[in-house]
Amino acid sequence: MTLSNESREGLKISLLAEKSRLENELSRFADKTDIPGEYQARFEEIGTDRDDNATEVEQYADNLALEENLEGQLTEVSGALARLDDGTYGTCVTCGADIEQGRLHAYPSAKECMVCLKKEG
Numbered sequence: 001m002t003l004s005n006e007s008r009e010g011l012k013i014s015l016l017a018e019k020s021r022l023e024n025e026l027s028r029f030a031d032k033t034d035i036p037g038e039y040q041a042r043f044e045e046i047g048t049d050r051d052d053n054a055t056e057v058e059q060y061a062d063n064l065a066l067e068e069n070l071e072g073q074l075t076e077v078s079g080a081l082a083r084l085d086d087g088t089y090g091t092c093v094t095c096g097a098d099i100e101q102g103r104l105h106a107y108p109s110a111k112e113c114m115v116c117l118k119k120e121g
């Protein structure tokens with residue numbers, strides 16, 4: 001991989017910041033489970049009448065969708081950090097080519113190069 005140490009450090013800082021942002025966001029409405037990186041949306045009790053119950057269910061459904069989305073991002077960020085540690089960071093997981101540096105700076109958790117991304121898209 002042709003990333004300079006400086007780029008690598010900068011990307012690591014971005015990834016760590018993104019990771020704590022996602023964890024903070026998740027902790028607002030979800031609890032950690034025993035499985036690392038897995039969260040469970042909380043069911044918030046608002047009240048006992050029918051309107052309250054409807055709101056609770058609605059909110060829970062929203063939280064579940066959001067939790068899934070944030071958890072997916074968190075998994076990508078954690079994966080990128082793990083690849084930084086094991087030295088495979090910046091290499092496309094699909095074709096093995098170097099991922100474009102511009103892409104890594106725009107999207108530090110990228111695990112595929114632009115070519116593979118376009119093929120799938």
Ligand SMILES: [Zn+2]
Nearest residue numbers: 092095113116
């Ligand atoms: Zn590729």
